[in-house]
Amino acid sequence: MKKLLQKLYILGFMGLTVAFSVVIWNVTFGHLIHEYHTRHEMREFKEQHEGEKEKEKEKASFEKIILKSDERVKHYLGYKILETQRIKGHFHHIGFDIGPDNRSYCVSCHGDMPHDKVKDLRAFLNMHAFFISCQTCHAQINDEEKTGVYKWYDRETGDIVPSPAIGMLPGAYHAKILPFVNIDGKVSRIDTQERIDFASDYRLHEKELNEGQKSRAKKLIHKIVSKKPHLCEDCHQKENPLLPLADLGYPKERIDSITSTEVVGMIKKYTEFYMPKMLLPGEGEVKNP
Numbered sequence: 459m460k461k462l463l464q465k466l467y468i469l470g471f472m473g474l475t476v477a478f479s480v481v482i483w484n485v486t487f488g489h490l491i492h493e494y495h496t497r498h499e500m501r502e503f504k505e506q507h508e509g510e511k512e513k514e515k516e517k518a519s520f521e522k523i524i525l526k527s528d529e530r531v532k533h534y535l536g537y538k539i540l541e542t543q544r545i546k547g548h549f550h551h552i553g554f555d556i557g558p559d560n561r562s563y564c565v566s567c568h569g570d571m572p573h574d575k576v577k578d579l580r581a582f583l584n585m586h587a588f589f590i591s592c593q594t595c596h597a598q599i600n601d602e603e604k605t606g607v608y609k610w611y612d613r614e615t616g617d618i619v620p621s622p623a624i625g626m627l628p629g630a631y632h633a634k635i636l637p638f639v640n641i642d643g644k645v646s647r648i649d650t651q652e653r654i655d656f657a658s659d660y661r662l663h664e665k666e667l668n669e670g671q672k673s674r675a676k677k678l679i680h681k682i683v684s685k686k687p688h689l690c691e692d693c694h695q696k697e698n699p700l701l702p703l704a705d706l707g708y709p710k711e712r713i714d715s716i717t718s719t720e721v722v723g724m725i726k727k728y729t730e731f732y733m734p735k736m737l738l739p740g741e742g743e744v745k746n747p
Contacts, residue, residue, distance in 0.1 A: 557632055561616030561649065563657035563679075564592035582690075591636045593648045594701075598684035599637065605645050607638035608701055618647070621707020635706060648682070694719060 559565045564572075572592070573583035586595075594608070610633040612619045622631040639648050660667075660675045667675065692700040696717050703713045 557613050559613045559634065561611060561613070561654075562591060562634075563649065563654045564596075566657065566661060568592070589631045589634055591634045591649070593682070594635055594637055595687045596684060597637060597648055597682045599639055599648075599682070603639040603641070605638050605640055606702065607645055608635050608706060609638060609647070610634065610706065611636050611647070623707045623712065624709065635701065653679075691719070693717075 559570060570587060571580075571584040572587065573580045576583075591611075609618050610621055610631075611617065612633050614632065619633055622633050637648050638645050640646075641650070656675075657679050660679065664672065688700055694717060696719075699717055703716060708716065
């Protein structure tokens with residue numbers, strides 16, 4: 459009996475020693491093994507997650523840039539609105555965007571590029587139409603109505619604004635030059651609200667009108683329009699140009715450029731243009747007899 463108790467004591471002591479050793483091991487080294495396995499699992503999860511994330515990124519980039527691309531840019535080109543995708547860092551973006559003329563009742567019918575009859579000049583004339591109102595060149599202003607006053611109006615709002623010719627590149631203005639006339643003793647803008655409303659009513663009821671009514675309405679709308687508009691040299695001349703360029707905010711260097719006659723001379727003299735023979739293969743070759 460005594461030996462049995464001794465054996466049980468020894469076995470119990472050994473068991474306690476093993477249990478104590480396990481506790482000591484876990485306290486001393488167990489967390490290191492746990493951290494190792496945890497780090498390993500986290501690394502595998504991260505690599506897998508990053509791989510899936512990269513695939514999703516590539517897929518999202520393709521869908522965003524090529525297929526969906528919610529970010530789009532609209533460019534108003536005078537005769538149409540061009541909508542393009544904005545791709546960061548891409549160089550094929552059109553920067554020319556002057557915006558529609560919401561004030562002009564002429565543009566509402568004729569468009570922002572109304573000149574198309576004379577092929578040789580229409581590009582020059584339409585270019586001017588972006589910053590000069592139709593009435594500036596085409597309005598028939600008699601001596602009683604003339605004031606010599608011209609101001610800029612915002613294309614979008616129609617409000618009179620300070621000169622955009624200061625500090626901006628030529629042709630990038632979002633405003634147009636408009637003549638002011640004498641109406642009942644007051645200096646008023648030529649595009650009166652009455653004329654705008656009349657033209658708008660005509661557009662609204664145009665389909666309901668007969669040919670006689672259309673003809674009378676058009677005559678009233680075009681009453682101030684001259685059959686002979688101002689010519690290029692009326693502005694592009696040193697002596698007494700049509701527009702008071704200094705009052706309109708143009709700097710001296712720009713005024714000197716505008717009033718030079720080089721552009722007018724080019725338009726008048728050079729009406730035929732020739733392509734170099736090297737760009738026309740087969741033409742101009744000397745054949746042996």
